[in-house]
Amino acid sequence: MVVGKNKHLTKGGKKGAKKKVVDPFSKEDWYDVKAPAMFHIRNIGKTLGTRTQGTKIAPDGL
Numbered sequence: 245m246v247v248g249k250n251k252h253l254t255k256g257g258k259k260g261a262k263k264k265v266v267d268p269f270s271k272e273d274w275y276d277v278k279a280p281a282m283f284h285i286r287n288i289g290k291t292l293g294t295r296t297q298g299t300k301i302a303p304d305g306l
Contacts, residue, residue, distance in 0.1 A: 271295050 273295050277288045 269292075271294055272292045274290045275293045277291050278286045279288055280286075
């Protein structure tokens with residue numbers, strides 16, 4: 245007969261190992277939306293976008 249270990253039952257649960265609740269809007273910034281150069285008024289408005297992380301460039305994702 246094979247005797248195995250059930251690691252999940254022997255740990256006894258993790259107390260206080262809950263994930264922190266992060267506000268999704270804390271990672272976002274306001275960016276300007278601009279029209280092409282042929283228009284007189286280039287600034288159209290602003291939009292929300294996530295901040296740059298690692299190799300991503302945030303304004304390129306808009």
